[in-house]
Amino acid sequence: MSTPSNVLADLQSRSEAMAPAEISPLRRLVWSVRRELWENRSIYLAPLAVAALFLAGFLVALVRLPHTVRAASALGPIQRQAAIEQPYVIAAIMLMAIAMLVAVFYCVDALYGERRDRSTLFWKSLPVSDWTTVLSKASIPILVLPLVTFAVTVVTQFVMLLASSAVLAASGLSVRTLWSDVPFFEISGIHLSHIVGFHGIWWAPIYGWLLLVSAWAKRAPFLWATLPPVAIGAAERIAFGTSHFSSFLQNHFLGGPITGGSDSGMSMDMLGEDPWGWFLLDPGLYVGLAVTAAFLLAAVWLRRWRGPI
Amino acid sequence: MAYIEARGLRKTYGATVALDGIDLDVQEGRILGLIGPNGAGKTTALNAIVGLTSYEGELRVLGRDPWTDRARLMRDATFIADVAVLPRWIRVSQALDYLAGVHPGFDRAKAEGFLAKTSIRPASRVRELSKGMVTQLHLALVMAIDARLLVLDEPTLGLDLLFRKQFYDSLLSDYFERSRTVVVATHQVDEVQHVLTDIVFLDRGRIVFRRSMEEIEERFHEVAVHPDRIAAARALHPVHERQSVGRGILLFEGQDRERLAALGDVRTPSVADLFVAILSSRGGQPQGAAR
Numbered sequence: 001m002s003t004p005s006n007v008l009a010d011l012q013s014r015s016e017a018m019a020p021a022e023i024s025p026l027r028r029l030v031w032s033v034r035r036e037l038w039e040n041r042s043i044y045l046a047p048l049a050v051a052a053l054f055l056a057g058f059l060v061a062l063v064r065l066p067h068t069v070r071a072a073s074a075l076g077p078i079q080r081q082a083a084i085e086q087p088y089v090i091a092a093i094m095l096m097a098i099a100m101l102v103a104v105f106y107c108v109d110a111l112y113g114e115r116r117d118r119s120t121l122f123w124k125s126l127p128v129s130d131w132t133t134v135l136s137k138a139s140i141p142i143l144v145l146p147l148v149t150f151a152v153t154v155v156t157q158f159v160m161l162l163a164s165s166a167v168l169a170a171s172g173l174s175v176r177t178l179w180s181d182v183p184f185f186e187i188s189g190i191h192l193s194h195i196v197g198f199h200g201i202w203w204a205p206i207y208g209w210l211l212l213v214s215a216w217a218k219r220a221p222f223l224w225a226t227l228p229p230v231a232i233g234a235a236e237r238i239a240f241g242t243s244h245f246s247s248f249l250q251n252h253f254l255g256g257p258i259t260g261g262s263d264s265g266m267s268m269d270m271l272g273e274d275p276w277g278w279f280l281l282d283p284g285l286y287v288g289l290a291v292t293a294a295f296l297l298a299a300v301w302l303r304r305w306r307g308p309i
Numbered sequence: 310m311a312y313i314e315a316r317g318l319r320k321t322y323g324a325t326v327a328l329d330g331i332d333l334d335v336q337e338g339r340i341l342g343l344i345g346p347n348g349a350g351k352t353t354a355l356n357a358i359v360g361l362t363s364y365e366g367e368l369r370v371l372g373r374d375p376w377t378d379r380a381r382l383m384r385d386a387t388f389i390a391d392v393a394v395l396p397r398w399i400r401v402s403q404a405l406d407y408l409a410g411v412h413p414g415f416d417r418a419k420a421e422g423f424l425a426k427t428s429i430r431p432a433s434r435v436r437e438l439s440k441g442m443v444t445q446l447h448l449a450l451v452m453a454i455d456a457r458l459l460v461l462d463e464p465t466l467g468l469d470l471l472f473r474k475q476f477y478d479s480l481l482s483d484y485f486e487r488s489r490t491v492v493v494a495t496h497q498v499d500e501v502q503h504v505l506t507d508i509v510f511l512d513r514g515r516i517v518f519r520r521s522m523e524e525i526e527e528r529f530h531e532v533a534v535h536p537d538r539i540a541a542a543r544a545l546h547p548v549h550e551r552q553s554v555g556r557g558i559l560l561f562e563g564q565d566r567e568r569l570a571a572l573g574d575v576r577t578p579s580v581a582d583l584f585v586a587i588l589s590s591r592g593g594q595p596q597g598a599a600r
Binding site: 022023027028030031032034035038039114117118119120121122124125126127128129130132304305307308 | 356359360361362363379380381382383384387388389390391393394395396397398399400403406407408410411412413447451
């Protein structure tokens with residue numbers, strides 16, 4: 001910092017009448033996330049479209065609701081609750097599935113697309129570091145998309161409950177039973193921990209891997225992303241006749257602490273009272289986050305080295 | 310103060326040597342034209358300067374190492390790498406928003422003022438604009454950045470004559486408005502030469518010629534020699550000789566103008582003619598010197 005030319009440069013920049021205001025790294029990150037949302041509108045449009053479609057179907061099916069509720073009342077309390085809450089579970093599962101698809105396609109293209117259309121040359125002409133860019137892209141599947149999915153899910157289920165309440169009230173059935181069978185706030189809490197914790201943070205290594213491949217591949221990033229895990233699994237099977245690698249992946253990514261149940265899918269009351277405690281105590285979480293960090297570090301490094309394709 | 314200082318700048322891609330040890334100094338307030346045939350290393354040199362590529366040797370741009378410090382360097386420098394690099398999905402207003410959000414030296418009002426003179430609407434997406442409009446937009450964005458160093462690589466490639474002229478006119482008027490330092494690489498030598506203060510010819514990764522425009526005017530003379538004085542002219546060791554409309558055109562370096570006037574009509578050579586002369590005297594293939 002003390003070479004003469006640097007001193008000159010410092011003096012000169014200080015003497016400039018309009019010294020530009022500093023921009024904090026956080027502000028650059030926020031603008032970069034916003035940029036991602038401009039480019040990839042599917043992040044919010046896809047869940048919204050699925051929700052709208054589902055709601056349309058659900059509203060049509062409301063005609064049959066009084067009949068369903070009457071039929072369900074004849075069942076035991078557990079079967080009744082299962083029958084009543086089923087559409088709410090389906091709505092949540094559909095939204096999570098679409099979010100998963102969006103996340104995968106987003107990650108595969110995130111750092112590959114900007115090289116393919118050469119726009120990386122424009123982005124690199126701006127004072128935004130490779131770190132900021134990669135972090136903004138990683139935040140989409142890990143944080144932004146889960147929050148969007150959560151919000152859309154909760155709003156969808158709330159609309160479903162309101163519409164159902166109106167129909168039930170009009171046909172003289174108990175609205176109270178509906179709200180106790182589908183406990184809205186409790187379900188919302190479970191959704192939050194499941195979608196943000198599991199789909200976002202627990203799966204972060206997957207997104208990190210996809211971003212790394214996206215930064216590296218010169219063509220067919222999707223193939224490069226899926227081939228190595230499959231190849232390792234196959235090689236292990238041929239060489240040792242075992243399948244530790246694939247079962248490890250399966251156990252880790254499908255059987256984590258906030259899976260919301262491994263066999264019966266998304267049952268709403270299967271989690272303990274303290275899912276976050278479980279989650280935070282699992283060493284798998286921290287190993288996963290460390291692996292994610294390593295993948296992202298490699299993606300940052302690659303983004304610096306790789307030019308347009 | 311030297312804005313760009315390169316010592317032994319070298320870059321290889323496998324067995325191909327793109328830059329073969331370049332020494333370069335660009336002082337504040339200069340407009341340097343980097344001219345050379347295809348594959349001479351122009352783009353590699355510019356990419357090294359703006360931090361897009363790694364290199365061997367020493368390179369300081371505005372006192373920084375561009376490869377390790379690109380993001381910080383881009384607060385005071387900016388570049389147009391190619392005309393077609395604006396993302397096609399972005400809206401004009403979004404580009405303005407984003408630049409205002411991340412660039413401390415971006416003057417949004419200035420960019421909007423520039424765009425108001427064009428037919429580009431803020432709601433348009435880049436993919437809806439014509440090639441010329443995309444370049445106008447890119448230029449409006451870059452000119453509104455208060456950068457001390459501007460690096461341009463073939464900024465007018467693929468544009469028609471009208472846009473090219475507009476481009477360099479606005480570049481020049483902006484240059485006179487404030488102290489800018491510009492490095493521009495181009496094939497369209499004739500169009501930039503009135504803008505430049507310095508030129509560097511690159512050939513096969515090396516600098517083969519480097520002069521200020523004043524030096525060129527002082528030292529280089531082109532003579533359309535009378536046919537009967539051609540022998541006398543050749544005795545003065547011309548740098549280059551070519552034929553044009555039946556006359557020998559001889560290029561001299563460092564010869565007295567009065568003395569040359571006796572041989573025929575004397576004028577200052579164009580940069581393009583100089584380029585052809587210098588490169589063919591080296592046995593090069595100046596196929597890149599398109600007019």
